[in-house]
Amino acid sequence: DGGITQSPKYLFRKEGQNVTLSCEQNLNHDAMYWYRQDPGQGLRLIYYSQIVNDFQKGDIAEGYSVSREKKESFPLTVTSAQKNPTAFYLCASKTTLSGANVLTFGAGSRLTVL
Amino acid sequence: AQKVTQAQTEISVVEKEDVTLDCVYETRDTTYYLFWYKQPPSGELVFLIRRNSFDEQNEISGRYSWNFQKSTSSFNFTITASQVVDSAVYFCALSEAPYNTDKLIFGTGTRLQVFP
Numbered sequence: 001d002g003g004i005t006q007s008p009k010y011l012f013r014k015e016g017q018n019v020t021l022s023c024e025q026n027l028n029h030d031a032m033y034w035y036r037q038d039p040g041q042g043l044r045l046i047y048y049s050q051i052v053n054d055f056q057k058g059d060i061a062e063g064y065s066v067s068r069e070k071k072e073s074f075p076l077t078v079t080s081a082q083k084n085p086t087a088f089y090l091c092a093s094k095t096t097l098s099g100a101n102v103l104t105f106g107a108g109s110r111l112t113v114l
Numbered sequence: 115a116q117k118v119t120q121a122q123t124e125i126s127v128v129e130k131e132d133v134t135l136d137c138v139y140e141t142r143d144t145t146y147y148l149f150w151y152k153q154p155p156s157g158e159l160v161f162l163i164r165r166n167s168f169d170e171q172n173e174i175s176g177r178y179s180w181n182f183q184k185s186t187s188s189f190n191f192t193i194t195a196s197q198v199v200d201s202a203v204y205f206c207a208l209s210e211a212p213y214n215t216d217k218l219i220f221g222t223g224t225r226l227q228v229f230p
Binding site for chain 1: 164
């Protein structure tokens with residue numbers, strides 16, 4: 001079955017540690033996205049990549065980094081510079097239906113900083 | 115600036131009741147797309163519907179229906195005869211035409227609880 005796989009589902013980290021969240025898709029989609037979800041704030045865009053070896057900052061990129069070395073993979077690193085990293089992180093890829101973006105999401109990774 | 119407002123933070127209904135989730139948007143563009151996504155307790159967002167700004171026809175899909183009104187900048191979502199499985203957080207989102215931007219602007223979501 002095609003889809004987006006995020007791992008790990010739950011992650012705990014100590015303050016000052018970097019952590020990398022995995023996102024893999026087998027949908028052959030070019031564009032991929034990372035969103036952050038906080039209670040009561042909806043989803044906010046962190047980074048996105050429209051093609052391999054290229055990515056752009058979203059609205060809240062500070063304290064995060066990404067890479068896009070393969071079409072299937074778009075890992076997100078939450079660095080120690082991110083002041084409030086506890087959140088639910090969602091990865092998505094984009095398909096286009098009649099000219100409009102439709103995002104397909106993974107099941108998310110919940111990061112808790114202890 | 116683009117903005118999506120979902121004023122209802124949480125709604126509780128009893129099974130078989132009808133429920134409407136409100137969505138109001140702001141954009142200066144004449145070409146845009148509106149979306150609804152469902153987020154069940156599992157966490158994954160599920161795409162429900164996409165509407166472009168030139169098509170104001172209401173749409174019905176089973177127990178779901180959507181009312182798009184450009185005059186009031188609203189794109190409301192109604193669930194008829196709600197069921198427990200409808201319990202989820204529902205997000206409304208806005209996107210400009212693909213040539214202009216490559217991201218969705220989400221509302222803050224409405225949590226729907228359907229009790230048996």
